[in-house]
Amino acid sequence: MRFTTPLYIAFTLILSLHPALFAQQDTVAVDTVRNRFVPTGIRVGVDVVSLVRSQIRDDFSGWEVQGDVDFDRYFLAFEYGTWSRNFASEVAAYANDGNFWRAGIDVNFLRNDPDRNVFSLGGRYGRSVFTEAMDVTREDPIWGDLSDRFYQRDVTSSWLELTAGLRVKIWKMVWMGYTGRFKFGLSTRGNSEMLPHDVPGYGVNNKETAWGFSYYILVRLPVRNAPVPVAEKKKRK
Amino acid sequence: MKKTLAGFFALLLIAGGCLDEPDCYLLNNNVVGIAFKKLTEPNADTALNVTAFGTVEPPLLFWLGEPPAPEPDTSFTRLTLPLRYFNDETTFFFEEPDTTRILRLGYTSQAQFVSEDCGERYVLSDLRVLEHNFDSVRLIIDVPSRQGGTIHLQIFR
Numbered sequence: 447m448r449f450t451t452p453l454y455i456a457f458t459l460i461l462s463l464h465p466a467l468f469a470q471q472d473t474v475a476v477d478t479v480r481n482r483f484v485p486t487g488i489r490v491g492v493d494v495v496s497l498v499r500s501q502i503r504d505d506f507s508g509w510e511v512q513g514d515v516d517f518d519r520y521f522l523a524f525e526y527g528t529w530s531r532n533f534a535s536e537v538a539a540y541a542n543d544g545n546f547w548r549a550g551i552d553v554n555f556l557r558n559d560p561d562r563n564v565f566s567l568g569g570r571y572g573r574s575v576f577t578e579a580m581d582v583t584r585e586d587p588i589w590g591d592l593s594d595r596f597y598q599r600d601v602t603s604s605w606l607e608l609t610a611g612l613r614v615k616i617w618k619m620v621w622m623g624y625t626g627r628f629k630f631g632l633s634t635r636g637n638s639e640m641l642p643h644d645v646p647g648y649g650v651n652n653k654e655t656a657w658g659f660s661y662y663i664l665v666r667l668p669v670r671n672a673p674v675p676v677a678e679k680k681k682r683k
Numbered sequence: 684m685k686k687t688l689a690g691f692f693a694l695l696l697i698a699g700g701c702l703d704e705p706d707c708y709l710l711n712n713n714v715v716g717i718a719f720k721k722l723t724e725p726n727a728d729t730a731l732n733v734t735a736f737g738t739v740e741p742p743l744l745f746w747l748g749e750p751p752a753p754e755p756d757t758s759f760t761r762l763t764l765p766l767r768y769f770n771d772e773t774t775f776f777f778e779e780p781d782t783t784r785i786l787r788l789g790y791t792s793q794a795q796f797v798s799e800d801c802g803e804r805y806v807l808s809d810l811r812v813l814e815h816n817f818d819s820v821r822l823i824i825d826v827p828s829r830q831g832g833t834i835h836l837q838i839f840r
Binding site for chain 1: 741743765767768769791792793794795796797798799800801802803806
């Protein structure tokens with residue numbers, strides 16, 4: 447194949463311009479990314495639902511804290527909590543006690559909100575370690591009286607969550623918000639005599655999926671002076 | 684708008700109220716079904732003529748249906764038997780006119796709390812034949828059922 451003169455000149459021009467164009471884009475891109483992905487603040491808070499639930503229900507005791515840090519529109523989130531349940535009836539008594547953590551990423555869909563309010567969708571990986579015990583007393587019509595005690599410790603469970611959340615600035619550093627959770631993919635590892643009833647951080651283990659809701663009161667600690675996002679104005683036709 | 688919101692929250696409350704109410708009926712899956720077959724014709728049913736059948740430990744007698752008194756000779760082509768769910772094995776005996784047959788079944792039994800109202804349930808799995816003195820026993824399904832109707836074992840005679 448022979449290059450004609452105009453084609454050769456055009457090809458040479460493109461080759462000679464290309465590195466320059468590329469370098470220019472590269473410089474700008476690196477600079478922007480460096481600024482965008484440096485965290486602007488750390489948010490920590492406590493789950494009000496767990497605290498209220500502990501006060502009003504005799505069969506539940508627990509608390510949960512949450513923290514997140516922003517990387518542009520992405521938030522790295524971490525949650526930790528304790529959880530214990532206690533049920534007693536004429537036929538069976540059950541108790542569990544343990545802790546759990548969840549870690550994951552939220553993606554913010556309110557990118558240019560001047561107050562940095564957040565509406566996010568995300569995912570979590572959850573894991574808990576707990577102990578549970580059950581006392582059984584029953585009269586079976588065939589086998590007669592049955593009385594037994596089951597106990598297992600260091601039971602481990604893991605699961606996945608899809609989350610949707612909102613975080614709103616209330617006053618200065620004080621924020622409030624909630625996270626709704628769709629939990630699935632629970633797997634547990636314990637002894638062979640007992641199946642877990644209630645998994646800390648997940649809930650009752652009698653269905654393939656579970657729902658959860660956390661309402662947080664948070665404090666946001668700024669870590670650098672970042673420019674306040676400017677709200678986008680709608681274009682008029 | 685207010686009506687829509689009120690309706691939504693009412694629906695949410697109703698749905699939420701149903702979440703933690705399991706059905707307490709037939710919680711344990713501790714039933715096995717047995718079909719008796721001819722050794723020479725595996726597809727043909729055959730009858731087991733017994734004077735009695737039950738469990739060895741504890742010593743219990745079972746009867747199919749609800750006869751007012753044990754019949755001297757009863758024929759069965761199919762049986763539905765309960766497993767002793769708080770142990771990991773159950774031994775059945777079948778008294779025939781000239782011999783006593785034994786069938787010892789093993790399984791994994793796991794207890795699980797269900798609710799304050801229902802108490803606990805037992806989840807049985809990994810059903811296996813540990814011992815027998817029939818001609819041949821074939822395991823078809825290794826998870827016991829909650830109620831009769833399913834055949835888990837075929838016994839060939």
